[in-house]
Every structure is written in structure tokens, then in C-alpha cells.
Amino acid sequence: MTARVLLGSDGSTYALKVARKGDNVLSPSSPLLYDSTRSYWQGQVYAGGQASSTSSVNWAATKGSLSIGGTNVIPLIFATDNQRGKYKTIASVTSGLDGDDFREVSNFATFETTTTSLNGVQFSNKNPSLSGATNGEYMGGTRTSTGLKFLVLKIPCAFGFMSNTYMQPGTS
């Protein structure tokens, strides 16, 4: 049996390290499951929930926003719903597409996240003869998410927050 858990001195510092099944924590051949000498967020779950049908969830309603370094950050949220799938549609539509146009959308259970909410969003019309966001194109239209399940991770994930200030615990 291999040594998988080290609690104590690793030769240079005191640490807790856990290796994968079958791997030796003293000389691991794969990344460790846990390593306390890596001072970054470890995938801790801060909050979560579910909803049968909604366009927006205030995920912070129970716990409050995730504050790191004195600032409410936009966290990494793992989410899935009944639109975990793919579709293809061809022409003959009332707007956005015409003629031989088609669109194929993969795994379009897409979401927008803020410091307090998780919102279902969808791909909007894309008329190739038009350009610019003012024509209602691109992703961003709201949608109703059904069978929603989500976990809020204690990991910042947004422009402005993916820096040492927020990605490393206790630096501010």
C-alpha cells in the first residue's frame, strides 16, 4: 500500500498533503488531491441551491455575497439545468435567420453571474445582414432555466477579480 496522506513535516515545512489513489504522497506522479502549501482557494463550496423554473436566482439571499479581501466578488458558479444539450435549426424563421441560414448551438445551458445573482441567458438572433449589439444579437437575452442546480465556489471568477488580491487568501 502506498503512503497517500502526509500530516506534519514534508522536509521543508509543516503541511497536509493527500495523494490520489495508488499514488505516493512523498513522490507523487500525479497532481495531489490536496496540498496545504499551495495557498490558493481549494474549491470550497460557499453556497448552492436549486429551482424548478426561474430566470434569476439571488444566490446570496441566504449567505450574503462572497466577500474576499473586503470586496464582494463575482464567484465561479457551477450550474446545470434541463437545457444541457444541443440543437440545430435551419432557416424558415420569423426573424434573425433567412434563406439558407442555420444555427447549431451546443450545450446552451448558459448563465450570467453577478455578485448576488445567477441568471439564465440565451443566444439571441443573429442576422448576418446586420451588425452591432443594438440589433439584439449575440448572447445575453434572458431565458427561463428549468431544473436548475448550482454550486457557488469560493473562487473569484470575473474581470477585475482574477488577481492576487482576490485569488490568494488573506492577502488583503
Place this chain on the structure above:
Amino acid sequence: MAARILLGKSTNSNLGHSSGKFGLYISANGKDVTSCTKNELTFSTDHIGNASGAIDVGLFQNVPLISSGGSEVRVVNFSTSAGASAALTTKNMGAGSIVYGTVTTNFTSNTNQSGTAASSGFASATTATVVNSGLTDSDTGAVTNVSVSGSISVIKGFNSSAALF
């Protein structure tokens, strides 16, 4: 050197342990686990539930699936016909885990088609189920449901009955 790992009884008042609490607590580099704040922990065994100010309820964790050959794997493939479901076997880590599926089928037919790898509920203790339902386009409406293939992984759940936790 700061004390960074505490296994046993913590009395750190900043963690709400003034009365003493047993667990495993690990602080960030340079932070003393006996006096740090919740934001300075990188690991904690506290399960604080819905209490205000709770930092974590556990770790984001992949649940092993059992392949057709009986091996523990992280991802398994599936195939479902239209409107059907597929049940995949998981390692028993308790009920309430989240099934995360993807559809890999390429639609080559010149018709409107769709399929899903959604889960209608949470996984049971040993079974993760995906359901192939039809999808709706924002312009054309319902799209014909067809058979699809894909793959799934399963993420450990925490409380399958709570709307928010």
C-alpha cells in the same frame, strides 16, 4: 513561522470557536490558524449550514462513476433515443449529487434536431440519470427530438432539498 494546520480543538474566536470546536483547519501562507479569519482559511471541516457568515459547506468534489467494465472513472459515455433516459452507476457517496452532462452528437441531417443530457433530478446514492428531451429555439420554437450521445460527470451534492443553502 505561523501555525498553519490545526487538527483537534480550535478556540479561534474569529472562526466562532470560542467555546472550542474539533476539526481540521488550515490557513493561508503567513496566517496563523489559531487567530486567522474565515477569509484566511483554505480548508475547514466546519459544516455551518445556512448560518449567516458561513464560509463553506464542503469541497467541490467529483463523484466516481463505474464504467461498463467495473472500473472507477470520472466520466462515462451514454446514448439515448428521443425522449428516453440513461442510468449510469456511481460510487456511493450519498444521494443528492449533481449530474453534469454534455451532448457530443453532430447533427448532419438537413432538418431541425435537438437532444439533451439533462438530469431531471439529483443523483441517487448509486445512480445518475440523464434524460434526452427536446429543446426550443427562441425563433422557431420546439425542435424535433432525436437520439443523442454524450458524456457525464457527477459532482458531489450537499443538500438536495434546499432551494438555497
